[in-house]
Amino acid sequence: MPSTLALSLPAKGAPFTPTTIQRRPLRENDVRIDIRFCGVCHTDLHFGHDDWGGTLFPLVPGHEITGVVSEVGEAVTEFEVGDRVGVGCMVNSCGECAPCASGEEQYCTEGFVKTYSAVDHDGTVTAGGYSQSIVVVDRFVLRIPDELELAGAAPLLCAGVTVYSPLRHWHAGPGMKVGVLGMGGLGHLGVKIAAAMGAEVTLLGRSAEKKNDALSFGAARFVNTRESAELAAFAGHFDLIVNTVPARLDQDAYLGLLGLGGTLVNVGAPGDPVASYNVFSLLGARRSIAGSSIGGIGETQDMLDFCAKHQITSEIEVISADRVPEAWENLSGARYRYVIDIATLGTP
Numbered sequence: 001m002p003s004t005l006a007l008s009l010p011a012k013g014a015p016f017t018p019t020t021i022q023r024r025p026l027r028e029n030d031v032r033i034d035i036r037f038c039g040v041c042h043t044d045l046h047f048g049h050d051d052w053g054g055t056l057f058p059l060v061p062g063h064e065i066t067g068v069v070s071e072v073g074e075a076v077t078e079f080e081v082g083d084r085v086g087v088g089c090m091v092n093s094c095g096e097c098a099p100c101a102s103g104e105e106q107y108c109t110e111g112f113v114k115t116y117s118a119v120d121h122d123g124t125v126t127a128g129g130y131s132q133s134i135v136v137v138d139r140f141v142l143r144i145p146d147e148l149e150l151a152g153a154a155p156l157l158c159a160g161v162t163v164y165s166p167l168r169h170w171h172a173g174p175g176m177k178v179g180v181l182g183m184g185g186l187g188h189l190g191v192k193i194a195a196a197m198g199a200e201v202t203l204l205g206r207s208a209e210k211k212n213d214a215l216s217f218g219a220a221r222f223v224n225t226r227e228s229a230e231l232a233a234f235a236g237h238f239d240l241i242v243n244t245v246p247a248r249l250d251q252d253a254y255l256g257l258l259g260l261g262g263t264l265v266n267v268g269a270p271g272d273p274v275a276s277y278n279v280f281s282l283l284g285a286r287r288s289i290a291g292s293s294i295g296g297i298g299e300t301q302d303m304l305d306f307c308a309k310h311q312i313t314s315e316i317e318v319i320s321a322d323r324v325p326e327a328w329e330n331l332s333g334a335r336y337r338y339v340i341d342i343a344t345l346g347t348p
C-alpha cells in the first residue's frame with residue numbers, strides 16, 4: 001500500500017510524532033491528492049484533547065486541505081492529474097438518505113465519515129491532512145478556483161463553509177443585521193463573507209486589539225463583549241448572531257441582542273454543554289436558538305466560487321510542520337489561521 005509521511009498524536013496527551021501511514025490503493029472513483037497546505041482548526045484541538053469523547057488514537061488531524069491531484073481512478077471524470085483541489089471535514093456518507101440526496105451530506109442520517117478519527121465504510125480509520133497525501137472518493141473532492149491561492153484557500157474548506165452555510169440558510173444579505181461572535185478562524189471569515197453578502201456586520205469580540213482588523217474585513221463596527229454597557233446598547237439590534245466561540249457562553253446575554261424573530265446560531269462547539277438559557281429570552285420576541293454543522297459538498301463548492309468572485313481567502317500564518325505543537329499551544333494567537341506548509345514534513 002502507498003505510504004505517506006504524517007504528523008500523528010499517538011495517544012491523548014502524547015506529543016506529535018512524525019510517522020508513516022498507509023493510504024489505500026486507488027479504487028475506480030478515487031482521487032489521490034498531494035497535499036500542499038492544511039489549516040489548523042480549533043476542532044483539531046478538540047479531537048486531540050478528546051474534548052468531545054471518542055477520539056480514535058493514533059490521530060492524524062487536519063480537515064482544511066488543499067493540494068494537487070496526483071492520480072485518478074479509472075471511473076473518475078471530474079478531475080485529472082494537476083487539478084487544484086480541496087478536501088474538508090467529510091470523506092464519505094451513505095449517499096442515499098434524504099439529507100444526502102438533497103446535498104446536505106453533513107446531516108447524513110447514518111453520520112458522515114469524518115476526514116479523521118472515523119471508521120470509513122471499508123472499516124479503515126480515517127487520517128487527515130497533517131500528511132503528504134490523501135485518497136478520497138471523487139464526490140467529496142472540491143475544486144479550488146484559479147483565483148484562490150492554495151494556502152489562503154485551505155481554511156475555507158472547514159472554517160469558511162461553517163460560517164457560509166448558516167449565513168445562507170438564514171438569508172444574510174442587504175438590510176440584514178448580522179453579529180459574528182468571536183473572531184478566530186471561523187469568525188474572521190464570517191465577517192468577510194457576511195459583508196460580501198451585503199449584510200451589516202458587527203463583530204462581537206472580547207479582544208479590543210482585533211477591532212481594526214474586523215473593520216478591514218468588512219465589519220461596520222466592533223463591540224467589546226467584556227463591556228456590558230457597549231453590549232447593552234445593541235439590545236434587540238440583530239437579525240442573526242453566529243456564535244463561533246469554543247467555550248461556554250451566557251446565551252441569554254446574546255439572545256437579548258436579537259430583535260423580533262432573530263436567531264442565535266451556535267457553530268462553536270465547546271466540550272461541556274453551553275450554558276442553559278431562560279425561555280423568556282426566546283418568547284418575548286419569538287427568538288430562536290439554533291446550531292449548524294459545516295456545509296454540504298455542493299454548498300462548499302458554492303462557497304469556494306463565492307469567495308473567488310469576492311476575492312476572499314483566509315488571513316493566514318504559514319507554519320512549518322515542526323511548529324504545529326507551538327501553534328496548538330497558542331491557537332488564539334493566530335491572525336487568523338495557522339496553515340501548515342506540508343512540504344516541510346520532509347521526504348518519505
Ligand code: NAP
Nearest residue numbers: 042043182183184185186205206207246247268269293294
Ligand atoms: P479559534 O480560531 O480558536 O477562534 C475562536 C475565537 O473565539 C477566538 O479567537 C476568540 O475570539 C473567541 N474565544 C475563544 N475563547 C473564548 C472564551 N473563552 N470566551 C469568549 N471568546 C472566546 O477557533 P475556530 O477554529 O474558529 O473554531 C471555533 C469553534 O467552532 C470551535 O469550537 C470549533 O470546534 C468549532 N467548529 C464548529 C464547526 C461546525 O461545524 N459547527 C466547524 C468548525 C469548527 P475573540 O478574541 O474575538 O473573542
Ligand code: ZN
Nearest residue numbers: 041043158159
Ligand atoms: Zn474545522
